[in-house]
Amino acid sequence: MTATDNAQDAYAAERDTTEGRVYTVTGGDWDELVASVDPVSEERLIVNLGPQHPSTHGVLRLVCELEGETVRSVRPIVGYLHTGIEKNLEYRNWTQGTTFVTRADYLAPIFNETAYCLAVEKLLGITVPRRADVIRVIMMELNRISSHLVALATTGMELGALSMMIYGFRDREKILDIFEAVCGLRMNMAYVRPGGVAQDLPRDGLKMIRDFVDYMPQGLDDYEGLLTGNAIWQERTQGVGYLDVSGCLALGVTGPVLRSAGLAWDLRKTMPYCGYEEYDFEVPTHNGADAWARYVVRLDEIRESLKIISQGLDKLEPGPVMVEDKKIAWPAQLALGSDGMGNSLNHIRHIMSQSMEALIHHFKLVTEGFRVPAGQVYTAIEAPRGELGIHAVSDGGTRPFRIHMRDPSFINLQSLPALAEGGLLADVIAGGASLDPVMGGCDR
């Protein structure tokens, strides 16, 4: 390539920078490029993977140093989806906070809300009614299944098993339909609120959930038939992305990745919350510590979640779903109207034409919010990707003084170099997908 060529072709130019020579390749003159950079030579090639790339699970950028096909170093670069959720929370009242945290890890909104609400409730020193606890557990386990289904679907897509993607998203849709029937929204539903949940399950909700619990085992068998015995799937995942227990603990990795290395650490069992100690379920583990083991563990966890949901449905007894204390409980009620889910017309009638006090009360709680006694707490729950922790600090006001979300995606992504370096470039994708990072949660 001559200097004149460079001047003419803006899309395949090479330029010298302080980092070395940089080539911009958009197709075309590959012969010339290979001639000028021999990939098998001793020189190492720096390749930017992402931030916009279908196999990086969102806006994740990986700077890979390659020696031929072998990855010598990977540096994950995050922050492209930083939305300042933690900062924004400091300018809204405690109840509005649920609508922000739910958007962090967008595949596990119920978990974000529950962890946040458990923190607020611990600061307030209140316990929620039993029915609200059971509903939270049912919704969380449904959400865990939907999140694991996306993990399986996207991993399948990235490794070339496109059918798995279609099946995974098909079955996730059934869960989103349940969410929509329960709270009006498919994602980011702000359903779990400090003091309980926004509203009770709808009349046909129980039947929908039961139908799903009956349907899902067949789906899981299908996935196993599709992938488990598949030689290509085995080759792409077994022995790939190895990270043992000590590596996990040093890097703070929790969730299915830690359990796939053999340590049965599941906060639902080890430090129960929301009444998980009453449920009978197993913590699936595996000894492989590789991408295959994580696939197996996730499949088994879906089966355990189905068991928990069935037990939860049996535990549902009539009762309130929000604390009785009217100084905390959200005054407005939701109801299904002719134009969809919205404010209950009975409630609107009550405050607008029956009781001035009720109107004042509604107005004060909605615009100002309740006060939370000063202090700090840390609550953690077992989200689909690992420990989701909320460090909540209150100064005694109506707004959070500081909320920090310990998101498992952020922590787990740190381990990507440890499990990808020394392997092949294709295994970076398999290993990264087996961590199942969600960038919305990672960057918050």
Next chain:
Amino acid sequence: MTSDPTGTGSAGPDDVQPVGMQKPKGLFGVSDTGDTSGFGGLVQATPSAGELVSTPEPLGGYFDEIVAALREAHGDEITRAVVVDRGELTIHIAPDRVAEVCKTMRDDESLRFELCNSVSGVDYPDQRNRLHVTYHLTSMTYRRRVRLETAVGLEHPVVQSATEVYPTADWQERETYDMFGVVFEGHPHLTRILMPDDWEGFPQRKDYPLGGIAVEYKGAHIPPPDERRAYK
């Protein structure tokens, strides 16, 4: 928000203060005579406001064992204050002793805090040492949790890094640096992680504005969130 370096913090090692920025007054925070219910005159004293108050020992449960083991390894002065609140133990330590305390917490037979869950910061603008860094540790062996907390001022915001002991603190300390401007001494590559590399300022500090633009809708003018009317 003011960044008055004198703040309300007093001199001496007791300048680590937990939460407590304002005195809750009245049931709805009304400061004038607007409330006729009688609750408006209530004044609740917050024990954690102002100077840091250690919880009187014994602390109960496993908290005493942890504090005793820590003092045995590093001497009594290692704990600046020990606070038990809402069933959680917070041990306040000096910023230059974080690494050695973490090492003891991880390796001591009776402590065994193998997992560092979360590292993050909190900014208390009214305190002299306003930038706090918290470490949440979990002992998987004993199924215990503990919080370590340290505080530094703006003039010398340097905290010892815990990455040598807990490699997982790497990104979390970078985030704390990114958001609060706390410099972690001994961190392998302390750079911004969530914000762009050339960003100026530390967004999670209380004197950093949220930003946003005003919205006009049907003639009504709605200011950005950080300029809206707020309840005291």
